[in-house]
Amino acid sequence: MGETVPVIELRGVSATRGGFCILEDVSFALGEGETSVFMGGAGSGKSSLLKTAAGIVIPDSGAVLFRGKDVARMTRAEERAFHRSYGFVFQDAALWANQSLYDNLALPYRLHEPLAGEAEVERAVFRAAETVGFRESLSARPAELSTGESRLIGLARALVLDPELLFLDEPAAYLDEESADRVYSIIDQLKARRRTIAIVTGSSELAYRFADALGVLSGGRLLAFGPYAEASLWQDPALRGVAGRLKTRKKTAEGGAALLEAWAAALADSLDAPPEEPTAEGDDGAAGRGGRSDEEKA
């Protein structure tokens, strides 16, 4: 994958918001069909990183490239193709409150498939809803949903066009176990279909399960980015502080390659991994603390 053009590449990207630096000189590349997981504490710039990569946040300096093309210099058609190519799941779902759930799901499809008939739109909408396991009426408004349900719809909206690239911001947060497992299986399916996926999370759970590449963020800087296998070798205490859970993984890696195989098996059968969710949340908090302590050190 090293020779091919990366799907998304960030080159020395810095961004500010409201006078505060949220990203500082970030560079990385997402290879075709790879799943990259970015970890970091609260306020480490995870979400901003993802939004910048998706062309939502405009960087102050540096460039974002989509298949080698600078996003800032795209023509209208190219820009359209770019937005068509990815789905973005927001941390807080970010559903359009003044439209019904159906319209929320239908809008991307209608926008990018203007020639599609209403029947086609409807099929795509129901397929997406079904994928995430949402079975309530789609005529409701987003305000009537629980947080977890909103997040499922948010994921469904990202999947409506079956994009080649997915940005997932804390895809499993606020979900009950059953829903979380469903999300994991969806990610697995996407991986199996060689979709390029970028996930940001505060928990190491997702990294364990899916990461081909791992990045660690702190204070707007990308401290490290590399293949997951190499991450186990990272010795920098700062990195370990941010990705606290990695220690365990490192230990397991030290314990033997067999354990890794066992993890892989667990990933394949994701329905059999119920006790992970609470731990993941605990880790989230730990990671957050780690991130903060990092900043204090700096």
Add this chain to the structure above:
Amino acid sequence: MLRRIGESVRRRAGEILYGLGFFYSLLKESVLFFRRRQVGYRVLVMQILFTGYEALRISAVLAMAIGVAINLIGASLLAEFGQGKLMYTLLIIVITRELGPLLTAFIVTARSGTAIATELGGMVVNHEIEAYVAVGVNPLSYLGAPRLIGVVVSMLVLSIYFNLFGLLGSFAIMQVLKPVALAEYLRNLVAVLTVRDLMSGLLKSLIFGLIIASVSIHRGFAVERASTEIPVAGIRAVGASFILIILADAAVTAAQYLG
């Protein structure tokens, strides 16, 4: 101290430039709105429904009250000078040209200006705008343009209704004071009404509509992330709209009387 002044001047200039750029792209998107087969049509309809139709009642009441007031003043004051006929000129000047567009603009600002600013602000805070961008929707064309067009259309339509109701109110009170046949009343009005008056009123409505919409949309999008910014955006939208409307009114009136 000097540096602070310099800094603030620089920031101000930057803001004004940004505002002008914003206004330009908003206007461009609005012009393109009709050419694009986008999903914003529904937003436009709802905007007109809310800004125009739902404001009709308060606008009508206000217009009739103004019409009655002018007639009462005209009947007592002008008759003293033996200039009773001037009443019609007064009606046209006040309702069609000056006060009609201004009062309509105030109503629209108070109702829709705040609504637009807070709604868009709320959308920013809920990351809805980012979601639109992510999907590939230009928020200016999808959210801004239909609101701008909706407000402008509503302003024009409301000011026409303001005329209608203002002149109706005046006619109604006339039936009590000294009855005049409707045909006679209309004839007198048409005699003093010029296309210039009509166009002047509509021009003002158009300009006021553009001001209200673009200021409110700008303030709404200016919200960054905190929900506490939302009411501030509403307040700023109203304040800035009022000031700009009054300045624009003075400018248009001056241009008409001088030019």
Add this chain to the structure above:
Amino acid sequence: MKFRIKYADRIVGIFVVLAALFLVASVIVLGANQRWFAKDYRFVSRFGSAAGIAPGTPIMLKGFQIGKIDRIRLNEDNEVDVEFSIYDSYYGKAKVNSLLELVTSPIGLGSQLLFHPGKGEEILEEGAFVATANSPEGEALIEQELVDIPVKDDTVTRLLGNINPLIENLNKTVVTVNRTLTEVNRALAGQSSGPLGRMIEDAADTVAGVEALVGGVRGDAEAIVSKANDLAASLERITRNLEDTTAALRDPTGLVPRLLDPKGSVKTLLDDKNALYNSILGSVAEIQRTLKNIQAMTTTLNTQMPTVAATLEETRTAIRQAQDVLEGLKNNPLLKGGIPERKDQTPLYQSLREGEF
């Protein structure tokens, strides 16, 4: 809420379309009022000067605006080429031989551009030339009576119109008085012994009717002028006669022998309890009153008809002298210089001049 949204399109549609209809309707009404949709027929004319004509000047016919001046241009011969249009509803009035006439009010009331339709049947072709009334072509048309020029509706015309019957009556009176005075003169000269008294009484009757006849009737300005000239001539005659009479009566040498003659005219004159004398005196007073009326009217006329005014004044003076003579005659005809000296009032002609504006 659901209801409202379901019908949002329809409500908004009605809301907007109604307003648009109202706007279009009012613009159409206004447009009709300002003749946007009416066709105008254009013609050309030529004026000596652009004074009183400007683009937009209305063209009037009997008090109605039937068109307006569109464009004026000074041509190479220093004349003013004028393009004007006649509204389509009045196009039928634009007959062949029509004239334009610029009437300027002498007392500063602005000017009016009048249109006089020709008497022909044919309607003017669009773009045709319409002459002005004071151009040679126009005068020719008026002379041939191919065009109908009505009475001008301005103050001066009205004044003249009012004076006309007055003058006519005065004229009649003057003729009668003149005849009477001639008779008197002849009587005084001993040339006549006819029924003088009756004749004078006739004259008095005529004069009595003068006041009643004042007003109402309107005449032609030209007629008035000619009548005024006639009148001036008559008045001159009258004046001369009165002067003759007065001189004859004043002359003591001529008087005495005639007075001594028992069949003398003066005796006759003073017979019948002064009946004849009173009659003449009455007539003269009437004339004076009439003249006063004329004077009141002519105050606005001064420069227009100085001759008439001057003659009227002379007549007044003559009549006054006649009164004085008669008075003296009555008091004591034997007494030399029995006629009182009268203090002269400001002459009419002069007072008119003073009131110049």
